Amino acid sequence: MKNNIFTVMKKELLRFFGDRRMLLAIFLPGVLIYLIYTLMGDAMMSGLMPDEETSYTVQIEELPESVEMLLTASSGGFSYVTVEDPMTAVANQELDLYVVFPADFDAKVAALEVPGVELYYHSASMTSSTAYSLFTSLLDGYESMLANRFDVNADLGKTYDLASAEDTTGMLFSMLMPMLLIMLMFSGCMAVAPESIAGEKERGTIATLLVTPIRRSELAIGKIAALSIISLLSGLCSFFGVLFALPNLMGGEMDGMIDANIYGMSDYAWILGVILTTILVFVSLISILSALAASVKEASSMISPLMILVTLVGLSGMFGTATSTWVYFIPVYNSVQCISGIFSLAYQPAHIVITMVVNCVVAGIFVFVLTKLFNSERVMFKK
Amino acid sequence: MELALQATGLKKTFTLSAKQQKLEKTKNKKKVAVNGLSFDAYRGEIFGLLGPNGAGKTTTLRMIATLIRPDEGDITVDGLSVVKDPGGVRGRIGFLTSELKLEDFFTPDYLYDFFSELHGVDPKLRAARKKQLFEQFGIDKFAGVKVANLSTGMKQKASLVISVAHDPDIIIFDEPTNGLDVLTAKVVTDFLLELKERGKTVIVSTHIFSLVEKICDRVGIIIDGKMVACDALAAVCDGKSLEDRFFDLYLANETQRGGAAE
Ligand SMILES: Nc1ncnc2c1ncn2[C@@H]1O[C@H](COP(=O)(O)OP(=O)(O)OP(=O)(O)O)[C@@H](O)[C@H]1O
Numbered sequence: 001m002k003n004n005i006f007t008v009m010k011k012e013l014l015r016f017f018g019d020r021r022m023l024l025a026i027f028l029p030g031v032l033i034y035l036i037y038t039l040m041g042d043a044m045m046s047g048l049m050p051d052e053e054t055s056y057t058v059q060i061e062e063l064p065e066s067v068e069m070l071l072t073a074s075s076g077g078f079s080y081v082t083v084e085d086p087m088t089a090v091a092n093q094e095l096d097l098y099v100v101f102p103a104d105f106d107a108k109v110a111a112l113e114v115p116g117v118e119l120y121y122h123s124a125s126m127t128s129s130t131a132y133s134l135f136t137s138l139l140d141g142y143e144s145m146l147a148n149r150f151d152v153n154a155d156l157g158k159t160y161d162l163a164s165a166e167d168t169t170g171m172l173f174s175m176l177m178p179m180l181l182i183m184l185m186f187s188g189c190m191a192v193a194p195e196s197i198a199g200e201k202e203r204g205t206i207a208t209l210l211v212t213p214i215r216r217s218e219l220a221i222g223k224i225a226a227l228s229i230i231s232l233l234s235g236l237c238s239f240f241g242v243l244f245a246l247p248n249l250m251g252g253e254m255d256g257m258i259d260a261n262i263y264g265m266s267d268y269a270w271i272l273g274v275i276l277t278t279i280l281v282f283v284s285l286i287s288i289l290s291a292l293a294a295s296v297k298e299a300s301s302m303i304s305p306l307m308i309l310v311t312l313v314g315l316s317g318m319f320g321t322a323t324s325t326w327v328y329f330i331p332v333y334n335s336v337q338c339i340s341g342i343f344s345l346a347y348q349p350a351h352i353v354i355t356m357v358v359n360c361v362v363a364g365i366f367v368f369v370l371t372k373l374f375n376s377e378r379v380m381f382k383k
Numbered sequence: 384m385e386l387a388l389q390a391t392g393l394k395k396t397f398t399l400s401a402k403q404q405k406l407e408k409t410k411n412k413k414k415v416a417v418n419g420l421s422f423d424a425y426r427g428e429i430f431g432l433l434g435p436n437g438a439g440k441t442t443t444l445r446m447i448a449t450l451i452r453p454d455e456g457d458i459t460v461d462g463l464s465v466v467k468d469p470g471g472v473r474g475r476i477g478f479l480t481s482e483l484k485l486e487d488f489f490t491p492d493y494l495y496d497f498f499s500e501l502h503g504v505d506p507k508l509r510a511a512r513k514k515q516l517f518e519q520f521g522i523d524k525f526a527g528v529k530v531a532n533l534s535t536g537m538k539q540k541a542s543l544v545i546s547v548a549h550d551p552d553i554i555i556f557d558e559p560t561n562g563l564d565v566l567t568a569k570v571v572t573d574f575l576l577e578l579k580e581r582g583k584t585v586i587v588s589t590h591i592f593s594l595v596e597k598i599c600d601r602v603g604i605i606i607d608g609k610m611v612a613c614d615a616l617a618a619v620c621d622g623k624s625l626e627d628r629f630f631d632l633y634l635a636n637e638t639q640r641g642g643a644a645e
């Protein structure tokens with residue numbers, strides 16, 4: 001009776017799509033990821049750019065002519081002041097920087113002596129430490145100019161980093177995507193499966209289903225199919241959230257070097273296949289734990305250790321893609337390896353096919369176990 | 384008389400958790416809830432299972448509904464065994480107990496259709512039957528309101544209507560009038576009598592003597608998981624009131640137990 005499976009699926013889908021609170025739980029993570037990463041990217045970018053507005057108050061003793069020229073040439077944003085007790089002023093954060101040049105600095109430099117310059121600053125103050133590093137780099141620049149023996153990457157019109165956008169994107173995505181995706185998929189499944197199974201058990205509504213002629217296997221398949229559809233949508237939402245957010249996040253450091261357009265339709269198709277089958281594994285696994293638990297709360301506490309384990313497995317994606325075939329027979333780990341492989345554009349389709357088949361088989365076994373649990377009065381009517 | 388349901392030598396033992404042991408004030412890990420129970424129910428009658436709290440009534444009904452499996456013995460419903468063909472049995476019975484809840488999120492209207500579909504009721508027949516039942520129980524007024532927002536009585540009515548959505552031949556009700564006001568209780572008992580008129584078999588469990596006296600044709604009295612009397616109502620009463628007969632049987636059982644203990 002295929003009909004019963006559809007009837008159950010329809011009910012589950014209505015249940016989740018008709019509930020605003022549930023919809024939020026399903027789709028919020030993806031949207032949030034996008035917003036947070038974009039905001040973080042913006043913040044990082046603006047942190048790196050010198051701020052036109054701020055000016056740093058500096059007091060300089062015995063300012064040599066050479067340095068004065070450099071200072072006027074640079075757009076440092078220093079304003080020069082003279083206070084009574086500069087050291088105390090810096091300590092009290094009233095003055096950003098206090099610079100003491102030795103007398104005859106220029107003459108000493110010309111005579112190849114090594115005069116010392118003293119810069120007093122306040123490391124706990126943002127403006128003071130910025131002023132300090134600006135001034136230091138100015139002096140460093142002057143120093144290397146004096147003793148110039150060779151230049152490194154001096155031609156500003158040339159691009160020395162020969163990595164293509166493809167390479168940088170691949171590296172970045174294949175490092176971050178596996179863990180992010182696995183975690184987001186798992187939490188997407190966690191948002192729906194305990195509610196649907198442990199929740200129904202807790203509220204006594206599953207017993208009403210169990211006295212109808214529906215087979216336990218139909219109930220198990222119907223529920224897992226519906227929960228998988230919902231989790232898949234949630235997973236895809238998260239996936240695109242991450243995909244679009246990563247270039248924004250990295251925008252500050254690698255402008256124009258991160259470009260999600262390097263992936264083709266076939267890459268996305270493989271990713272979709274891996275995501276779908278991984279979700280089947282997650283949903284059926286979480287469903288089993290939910291069936292064993294007496295309440296949603298108990299289910300959540302049973303699942304959290306698993307979440308940590310899954311995150312750890314996700315972390316393994318940071319360390320490159322495995323090449324030996326046997327690892328693709330380990331559920332979840334295989335998914336992580338596939339995602340990492342696909343994003344670095346270095347994957348063997350055979351490995352992905354193995355992964356998808358293995359995941360389906362594992363999910364099938366879990367559905368069988370869930371059917372057995374639905375049949376067990378000890379599990380379903382535990383008091 | 385045509386046999387509709389036959390229970391033979393039913394036995395059910397529960398393993399108690401530590402928490403349950405404390406609640407039941409016992410050190411025994413095992414609780415024999417139903418102990419060698421046998422009875423028959425015939426077509427077109429209302430059969431009452433009468434017994435005090437903890438006698439094993441609900442456990443017996445849950446075994447008929449195939450929610451739990453007897454350790455020993457069997458029940459045949461329309462000739463189908465609950466042990467060998469639980470799915471077939473579930474298709475022939477309607478089961479209603481307070482432990483079977485409706486999902487808060489849905490409306491009675493949706494749930495009626497949902498359960499009809501699971502029972503494989505023809506959609507046209509379903510619509511006609513729904514209209515008739517909803518009118519009879521006054522559900523049409525709140526058919527579109529989520530179960531979460533219904534009162535206890537409304538929920539009970541909705542559950543009842545949904546439990547008979549597939550027009551089963553055998554209807555099993557656990558404490559049908561519990562928690563209902565006299566008006567709603569009367570709607571329910573009238574419905575049970577109507578089902579009987581239509582040739583259905585109704586099995587109810589209760590600890591309310593008056594309910595048995597009012598509607599039951601035959602009654603089985605359960606004490607401590609054992610059937611101590613089972614016959615037509617008049618035969619069980621034997622000229623006394625049902626309540627007096629019950630105390631006689633209860634005391635006889637106590638002395639017997641006391642004697643066995645010594
Ligand atoms: N799942 C269970 N686990 C352990 N013990 C149980 C379980 N279900 C029932 N029992 C025990 O079996 C005995 C019979 O319970 P049952 O619910 O059948 O009684 P009842 O006749 O319906 O009583 P009531 O009138 O209170 O509803 C009780 O002592 C009860 O505690």
Ligand SMILES: [Mg+2]
Nearest residue numbers: 440441442557
């Ligand atoms: Mg009971």
